[in-house]
Amino acid sequence: MGELQQQREPLVDSYLAAVLSGDRVTALVLMREALAAGIPLPLLYQDVLQPALYEIGRRWERGQIDVATEHLATAITRSVMDQCVSIVKPLPSGPPTILATCMSHELHELGLRMVADSLELDGWNVLYLGANMPLDPIVALAVQYRVAGVIVSITLGKQARPVYELAQALRQSPIGATVKLLVGGQPFHRISGLWRQVGADGTAPDAIGAVEWVRSQVPLVREPPLPVMARWDAVLTTLDQNRALLLGLVADQLTYTIPLLAVPPTATDFAREHQRQMYDALASLHDTVQAAWVHEQVLVDEFVWAGRVLTRWGVTSEHVAQMIDCYVSTAQTLRPWEPEAQRVLEELRDYLHHLARTTFPATEGP
Numbered sequence: 001m002g003e004l005q006q007q008r009e010p011l012v013d014s015y016l017a018a019v020l021s022g023d024r025v026t027a028l029v030l031m032r033e034a035l036a037a038g039i040p041l042p043l044l045y046q047d048v049l050q051p052a053l054y055e056i057g058r059r060w061e062r063g064q065i066d067v068a069t070e071h072l073a074t075a076i077t078r079s080v081m082d083q084c085v086s087i088v089k090p091l092p093s094g095p096p097t098i099l100a101t102c103m104s105h106e107l108h109e110l111g112l113r114m115v116a117d118s119l120e121l122d123g124w125n126v127l128y129l130g131a132n133m134p135l136d137p138i139v140a141l142a143v144q145y146r147v148a149g150v151i152v153s154i155t156l157g158k159q160a161r162p163v164y165e166l167a168q169a170l171r172q173s174p175i176g177a178t179v180k181l182l183v184g185g186q187p188f189h190r191i192s193g194l195w196r197q198v199g200a201d202g203t204a205p206d207a208i209g210a211v212e213w214v215r216s217q218v219p220l221v222r223e224p225p226l227p228v229m230a231r232w233d234a235v236l237t238t239l240d241q242n243r244a245l246l247l248g249l250v251a252d253q254l255t256y257t258i259p260l261l262a263v264p265p266t267a268t269d270f271a272r273e274h275q276r277q278m279y280d281a282l283a284s285l286h287d288t289v290q291a292a293w294v295h296e297q298v299l300v301d302e303f304v305w306a307g308r309v310l311t312r313w314g315v316t317s318e319h320v321a322q323m324i325d326c327y328v329s330t331a332q333t334l335r336p337w338e339p340e341a342q343r344v345l346e347e348l349r350d351y352l353h354h355l356a357r358t359t360f361p362a363t364e365g366p
């Protein structure tokens with residue numbers, strides 16, 4: 001992404017300045033803005049967070065920052081990663097397919113997290129164990145879930161030996177004939193061929209490379225990512241840019257298509273009851289959408305906003321489905337959508353209908 005390359009260095013510098021001064025909010029805002037500009041999270045990990053962390057390591061080594069500042073910057077980065085992931089990550093579905101771990105006494109886990117997050121964004125369901133894991137429980141869990149792949153991250157050179165032992169243990173386990181072992185981390189950058197010596201099936205230099213490797217080497221039927229979220233970014237950006245126009249059009253359209261909208265909120269007890277139901281329904285929709293897409297903030301905001309307007313007008317909960325149709329069809333007419341965006345919006349509508357059906361009790365009209 002050329003644009004990111006141009007922005008990369010200033011972004012690394014700003015991010016670094018923020019985390020080194022303990023400014024978590026600015027660090028998060030920088031990443032959120034980059035995500036909103038359409039830069040995929042794995043690329044942000046690779047081109048911004050990783051260079052910033054490496055630079056922190058260099059400064060700490062040279063005595064330019066103390067250990068407390070290094071810990072602070074790392075803790076902020078960890079939290080920024082958690083929040084960014086909750087913005088973009090679809091909920092994994094289906095059984096775990098990949099186990100991600102570090103070995104005993106390896107405390108560096110952010111690289112592993114980046115790899116695991118990137119795999120989950122690609123639709124793989126990852127059992128994430130993190131730092132400092134003893135060998136036996138790793139193997140036991142891998143066997144219990146019959147995972148198709150194990151990924152191990154090491155940062156300290158002395159961790160090569162425990163990885164070798166893990167490789168041997170996995171080969172002798174009941175999943176030994178099928179499980180693939182992918183290893184990575186800085187020692188593998190420095191020593192070419194080390195991955196073979198530890199008995200792994202492969203290595204990759206970074207999280208994006210890890211996803212490519214897993215795609216090509218792990219032969220299994222995997223659950224696809226939630227259909228809408230996987231391709232939602234571009235559509236979301238456009239909807240966001242057109243928010244006022246979109247919602248105005250939806251409101252106009254609804255006024256004609258839903259007769260109840262003409263009922264003033266305080267006109268009858270019915271209206272008040274429907275107002276309450278509508279509010280509950282929208283609150284449920286809000287929660288369910290948030291749970292499903294964790295962060296689908298803009299989408300959720302649209303519904304809450306529209307919901308408030310509709311509530312004031314006294315709409316029944318069963319009109320939520322119509323609201324969804326209006327929303328989607330209006331969004332589709334807003335601009336010459338590409339076929340892919342059209343499909344995404346249709347999937348969104350189907351998914352929201354499903355949510356509406358499973359979340360809201362049917363209500364009687366007046």
Ligand code: B12
Pocket residue numbers: 045046049050053054056057058060061070071074105106107108109110111112114115151152153154155156157182183184185186203204205206207208209210
């Ligand atoms: C943060 C940090 C810590 C934190 C870690 C916290 C955490 N939750 O992770 C803490 C404070 C615990 C720590 C402790 C130590 N640290 Co430290 N640490 C770092 C620092 C600054 C950043 C690490 C990091 O997150 N890097 C960013 C990630 C994203 O990069 P990455 O791991 O390389 O991952 C990428 C790729 O390698 C690849 N990848 C990684 N894993 C995998 C796995 C697979 C399967 C694949 C395919 C790819 C892959 O993809 C990732 C994303 O692109 C580094 C500096 C550095 N150069 O990394 C020093 C650094 C690694 N630490 C160092 C040292 C010396 C230590 C300590 C020994 C210090 C001490 N005396 O206590 C201890 C050791 C603790 C232990 N037993 O593990 C040295 C290591 C020197 C060496 N060559 O051995 C470094 C390089 C600092 C330095 N310049 O001297 N550290």
